[in-house]
Amino acid sequence: MTMDIEIWKRALRQHGWIAAAAGIFGLVFALLMSRKGGTYFAESQVLLVNPTAGQFQAINDTAHLSVRTEDLPALAQSTSVVSNLARAIHFNGRLSALRPRIRVRVAEGSSMMPITFSAANEREAVAGANALADALTSYDRKVTTSRFDRLVDDLRGQIRRSSRTLADLDHQIASITAEHPLLSGPKDGGAPLTSRIIDLEGKRDDANALLQGDQEVANGLAALINSTRPLANEELSDSDQVYSQLKAQYAADAAHLAFIQKQYSGRYPGLPELLHQQRNEIAQLNRRRAKAISRSPLFSKTYSGIYTQKAGADAKVASDQAVITAYNQRLHEQQQQLLSSTGESTGLAELRREHDAEDAAYALLANRLTSAIADRSEAASLGSIAVIDRADTASRATWSTSKLIAFAGFLCALFIGLGIAYLLEAYSGRLDGPEKIIKLYGAPVYATVGK
Amino acid sequence: MISKSDREQFAFLAFHVFFRYSTKPIVAVTSALTGDGRGYVGAGLARALAMSGRSTVLIEVSGNSETGMTTLQTYSVNPSFDSMRMEDRAVADARETRLALREINARFDVLVIVLDDLFSTSMNLELLSVSSCVVVTVAMGRRADQADLRLRDFLTALEKPIAAVVPTLKSVQSMTLPALTEATPLGASRTMPTRIAALAQSRPGS
Numbered sequence A: 001m002t003m004d005i006e007i008w009k010r011a012l013r014q015h016g017w018i019a020a021a022a023g024i025f026g027l028v029f030a031l032l033m034s035r036k037g038g039t040y041f042a043e044s045q046v047l048l049v050n051p052t053a054g055q056f057q058a059i060n061d062t063a064h065l066s067v068r069t070e071d072l073p074a075l076a077q078s079t080s081v082v083s084n085l086a087r088a089i090h091f092n093g094r095l096s097a098l099r100p101r102i103r104v105r106v107a108e109g110s111s112m113m114p115i116t117f118s119a120a121n122e123r124e125a126v127a128g129a130n131a132l133a134d135a136l137t138s139y140d141r142k143v144t145t146s147r148f149d150r151l152v153d154d155l156r157g158q159i160r161r162s163s164r165t166l167a168d169l170d171h172q173i174a175s176i177t178a179e180h181p182l183l184s185g186p187k188d189g190g191a192p193l194t195s196r197i198i199d200l201e202g203k204r205d206d207a208n209a210l211l212q213g214d215q216e217v218a219n220g221l222a223a224l225i226n227s228t229r230p231l232a233n234e235e236l237s238d239s240d241q242v243y244s245q246l247k248a249q250y251a252a253d254a255a256h257l258a259f260i261q262k263q264y265s266g267r268y269p270g271l272p273e274l275l276h277q278q279r280n281e282i283a284q285l286n287r288r289r290a291k292a293i294s295r296s297p298l299f300s301k302t303y304s305g306i307y308t309q310k311a312g313a314d315a316k317v318a319s320d321q322a323v324i325t326a327y328n329q330r331l332h333e334q335q336q337q338l339l340s341s342t343g344e345s346t347g348l349a350e351l352r353r354e355h356d357a358e359d360a361a362y363a364l365l366a367n368r369l370t371s372a373i374a375d376r377s378e379a380a381s382l383g384s385i386a387v388i389d390r391a392d393t394a395s396r397a398t399w400s401t402s403k404l405i406a407f408a409g410f411l412c413a414l415f416i417g418l419g420i421a422y423l424l425e426a427y428s429g430r431l432d433g434p435e436k437i438i439k440l441y442g443a444p445v446y447a448t449v450g451k
Numbered sequence B: 001m002i003s004k005s006d007r008e009q010f011a012f013l014a015f016h017v018f019f020r021y022s023t024k025p026i027v028a029v030t031s032a033l034t035g036d037g038r039g040y041v042g043a044g045l046a047r048a049l050a051m052s053g054r055s056t057v058l059i060e061v062s063g064n065s066e067t068g069m070t071t072l073q074t075y076s077v078n079p080s081f082d083s084m085r086m087e088d089r090a091v092a093d094a095r096e097t098r099l100a101l102r103e104i105n106a107r108f109d110v111l112v113i114v115l116d117d118l119f120s121t122s123m124n125l126e127l128l129s130v131s132s133c134v135v136v137t138v139a140m141g142r143r144a145d146q147a148d149l150r151l152r153d154f155l156t157a158l159e160k161p162i163a164a165v166v167p168t169l170k171s172v173q174s175m176t177l178p179a180l181t182e183a184t185p186l187g188a189s190r191t192m193p194t195r196i197a198a199l200a201q202s203r204p205g206s
Helices: A002-036 A069-076 A079-088 A095-101 A122-179 A191-238 A241-263 A271-293 A301-340 A342-381 A399-427 A434-441 B004-020 B038-051 B094-107 B122-130 B146-158 B170-181 B185-202
Strands: A040-048 A102-104 A112-119 A385-389 A394-396 B026-031 B056-063 B070-077 B084-091 B110-114 B133-139 B162-168
Touching: A002 A399, A002 A434, A040 A122, A069 A079, A069 A102, A069 A112, A069 A122, A079 A095, A079 A122, A095 A102, A095 A112, A112 A122, A122 A342, A122 A385, A122 A394, A191 A241, A191 A271, A191 A301, A241 A271, A434 B133, A434 B146, A434 B162, B004 B038, B004 B133, B004 B162, B026 B038, B026 B122, B038 B056, B038 B070, B038 B110, B038 B133, B038 B162, B056 B094, B056 B122, B070 B094, B084 B094, B094 B110, B094 B122, B122 B146, B133 B146
Parallel strands: B026 B110, B026 B133, B056 B110, B133 B162
Antiparallel strands: A040 A112, A040 A385, A040 A394, A102 A112, B056 B070, B070 B084
């Protein structure tokens, strides 16, 4: 110990200037660095929360955290976080220059973690503190959600593949339907043509039913015409004026005869004449009636009306028959096309079945992806770090802080200089102390002379 | 002139040397390199021993490479009076050296022998072998030399304990250097008595 003190004394005597120079250098360097390191300090407050207990509930047991509390300062200095910070504040320098400006303090038993960032101006300090808190939170959530990320990525990959398969199937279906337009349809490849045929058959059946109805109407009208013939004869005879006059004459004569017969007995002399005249009138009336009804029945209003109706019904029947004929022709054509496109129809049906299956698979994957993203969001929302107080102002470094830094730098450099001086003295080959001489000769030194 | 602090240092050194070794010790003062102040230390030690009440003789060894003879210049150190130069003895071999030392040792309590450069003459080795202990002087501030290691190893091989190592500062080195490096007996006889007289003058009360 005594020897060490002697070495120290000689080191200070011989090499004290080294320690002094180192101290001055350290002082100047620390002053420069304290200036260069930023004069504004901004602080964000981060709360360590318990993800198993819900949002913003302070932790009691750090074992629940995805990142250990004592690792957070190191995490804040990690390349991942610092690079995010550099990106956020548009820092283009080396990351190692950014690290000294970051300070994260974790107190034992405290859920609060202040994050401090220093910069040359207030705006950058505030932005840096907030960006650092965000980067830490983001990293923590990244750690929390990392197990979902792979699942989400895998599902997205499967969805992309399924989407490509669907697009390919759509393309193939479009190609086939472009070549065979009659096969186009939403689902089954043969369905459009078949449905057309069925549709035509239905229409034809409708037309047949209509024809039958119209035919019955026509038949009814025909029967009505036949039954209307006597009425038409009456109308024809009634419409004849001569017949009407004869009929009126006959009625008058018949009335007169009836009166005579009522007033007189059968022996009335004029009675035979009257009876003869009546028979003549009847014969004349019948002849005139026969002549009147020998005309076309269309002169009868009733008959002509019914006849007109029957003609319309016949026209409808003919029209129905024409429609049915047209339907039959189209049905024949469609059936021929159906027979000729059986191969393409089957392929298209297969493609559409594949499309449906792929579509279902796509929907399933989409559901799974949605669930995975929701789970990840839930996990992210339950992260173990939450920013509760963002920095909005920065405090300027006080002169006392700079002085403290400078003093610390001075002390460090001074100690280093003293160490260098001690080493120079202790390991120099000069015999400039009793201890070295004792060590060299292995004998005691009782006296030093020449003082 | 020996300063007051040096006198205290020599007294302390003499105390250790005298009481640690034999009652009539033969103390050899040597150094690894020339100019390490062994003459000054030898004179100072001899004076301190004399002041403690022992009859002390200081012997300075000077070798002559031309003649091959070694001269033992002896001085009777008396702290109360000026030191007296005694007769010089020229020795040619180990036997003569031993005889001369035996004769001197019979008359004095303590012999302080200031050796010449260690390996310059074989008499140095003979004197070392008969000495009770060795005091090594080292010039403070010079670099450690291979000669230091050779001296240490040589003394270890001779089983001669180093009683003490005396670091000497530069002022003393410059003062003693001419006196001990002068190879001629005349030069030595001129300087040593002067220094011993100076030592006597510097004693307390003188």
